[in-house]
Amino acid sequence: MRILVFGAGVLGCNLAKDFFGSGKDVTLLARGKWAEEIEKNGLRVKDKLSLRMSVSRIPTVTELKPNDLYDVIFVAVRYTQIEAIIDILRANQTKNIVFVGNNVRASEIAALLPDKNVMFAFASSAGHRESDRVVSADLHKITIGQLSSAPSNEKLIGQIFADTKYKVTYEPNMGDYLLCHAAFVIPAVFACYKTGGNLKKIKRDNDYLNKMIDANIEGYRAIKNAGHKILPTTDEDFEGAAYRKTCFRFFKLMCATSLGKICVSDHAMNAVDEMNALNRDLKKFFDENNAEYPVWQELEKECGRYIK
Numbered sequence: 448m449r450i451l452v453f454g455a456g457v458l459g460c461n462l463a464k465d466f467f468g469s470g471k472d473v474t475l476l477a478r479g480k481w482a483e484e485i486e487k488n489g490l491r492v493k494d495k496l497s498l499r500m501s502v503s504r505i506p507t508v509t510e511l512k513p514n515d516l517y518d519v520i521f522v523a524v525r526y527t528q529i530e531a532i533i534d535i536l537r538a539n540q541t542k543n544i545v546f547v548g549n550n551v552r553a554s555e556i557a558a559l560l561p562d563k564n565v566m567f568a569f570a571s572s573a574g575h576r577e578s579d580r581v582v583s584a585d586l587h588k589i590t591i592g593q594l595s596s597a598p599s600n601e602k603l604i605g606q607i608f609a610d611t612k613y614k615v616t617y618e619p620n621m622g623d624y625l626l627c628h629a630a631f632v633i634p635a636v637f638a639c640y641k642t643g644g645n646l647k648k649i650k651r652d653n654d655y656l657n658k659m660i661d662a663n664i665e666g667y668r669a670i671k672n673a674g675h676k677i678l679p680t681t682d683e684d685f686e687g688a689a690y691r692k693t694c695f696r697f698f699k700l701m702c703a704t705s706l707g708k709i710c711v712s713d714h715a716m717n718a719v720d721e722m723n724a725l726n727r728d729l730k731k732f733f734d735e736n737n738a739e740y741p742v743w744q745e746l747e748k749e750c751g752r753y754i755k
Contacts, residue, residue, distance in 0.1 A: 448472060448607065451508075451517040451541070453532070455481055457714070458547055459523030461572040461585045464492050467505045469611040474506045474517075482509050484579055491580040495709055500580070511535050519543040519607055521568075525721045526550055533559050543603065545591065549721065551629045551728045553622040557594055566593045566600055567621035569628060575713045584709045587611075592618040623670070624678040629729050630666025631682075632711070634659040634743070635701065636722045639715040640750035646707035650699065660694045661742040666729070669738030719753055726754060 448471065452463040455477035466473040467490075477485055489502040511520075520541050524532065526549050536544055537560055545566045546556060557565040568591035574583025589608075593600050601617050608615045618624050638659060642648040649655050667677055667685045677683045684690055701707040715722055726747070733740050747754055 448518045449516070450474070450607070451476060451511070451515075451520045452523055453511060453520055453536075454523035454528075455485070456523060456525070457574045457576060457581055457583050458570055458572060459521070460490055460492060460576070460581045461583060462521055462523060462547065462570065463505050464490055464501060464503050465585070465587065465611060465613065467503045468501075471611070474508055476508050476511060478509050480578075481576070482507055488579065492585075493580055493582045495574060495582060495584040511539055513538045513540065515539060515541070517541045519545060519603075521545045521547055523547045525718060527720050527724045529556060530559075536560060536563070543600075549629060549632070549725055550625045551725055551732065553625055554594060557597070564593075564600065565597070566591060566604075567625060568592075569625065573710050573714055575717055588614045588616070590616040590618050590621075590624065592621045592624075594622045595620040618678065620676060620678060623675045626670050626675060626729075626732070627667065627678050627682065629725050630670060631663050633666070633722070633726055633729060634662040634746060635698070635711050636715045636726075637662070637746040637750055637754070638698075638702070639707075639712040640753035641746070644708075644712045644716040646702040646712055650702040653695075656695060656698045656702070657691075658742050658746060659698055660691055662740070662746050663694065664691075665738070665740040665743050666733075669733045669736055669740065672738065673732070673736040722753075723755055 450466055450471055450473040452459045452473060453476045455475055463473055463475040485507050489504045491500060491502050493500045522544060543564045544560060545568050547568045547570055550567060553567050568589055571588040572583055572585040574581060591604055599619060604615065604617055638646060638649060664685055671677055677685060701711065
């Protein structure tokens with residue numbers, strides 16, 4: 448099975464490295480000096496958890512031509528960059544396309560590629576890219592599937608990830624999953640911007656931590672009231688005390704340890720444009736569905752220059 452990873456940021460590089468390490472026929476599309484670095488010295492990834500440095504001699508290309516044929520293309524670019532490459536994907540003959548990462552407009556994106564089998568995924572890896580390496584934490588977990596209105600891709604996904612280290616969760620309703628993911632993550636992003644990326648500043652601010660949960664619940668409530676499912680299903684009882692307690696513990700841990708930098712602030716501080724776009728489009732969804740979200744708006748105002 449021939450795999451192309453389109454995009455060589457943290458997500459794309461970890462995907463390519465993991466496929467390559469599992470013996471898959473994978474190619475990484477990278478550009479500019481970063482492509483030259485990988486071609487010359489290999490893809491260097493430093494694991495934040497183990498501190499090990501891996502070097503993978505992954506084949507690279509700098510463009511996707513119409514006649515290039517792959518069994519699947521994983522598109523690992525920022526949310527703000529997706530529409531710029533739609534024409535390239537549309538012109539290429541590959542049928543199976545997987546968009547990896549944050550996305551609150553999955554249905555709209557899929558509609559732009561009516562002749563493709565479009566899937567969406569979210570991988571549990573985070574970090575940042577330096578001039579000669581990626582520094583990241585990769586948990587080898589991925590949630591992947593298609594929109595609820597599309598035919599199942601469970602068998603194909605099983606074939607793609609066979610013999611890899613990934614723990615794969617098949618999700619047949621990725622549109623709602625990604626909406627919910629954004630509603631959980633954006634309040635944490637607000638915290639990053641309030642503190643200039645240093646979440647430890649609010650590790651004892653229980654009032655602010657509870658407001659983060661309130662904002663998340665406002666988002667979930669808007670999504671549910673609009674007729675969408677709350678995913679993962681473990682979050683369905685988001686109005687209950689148990690959910691609040693779990694979230695408080697998570698946010699407390701996130702702010703008190705390096706977990707916050709690894710999981711949230713690294714990406715939030717390096718992808719301000721993407722976070723702005725996600726927040727903008729999620730608020731548009733809230734407004735279109737007449738949702739109220741006062742705590743969300745309160746936290747947004749405290750982000751200073753980061754949120755426009």
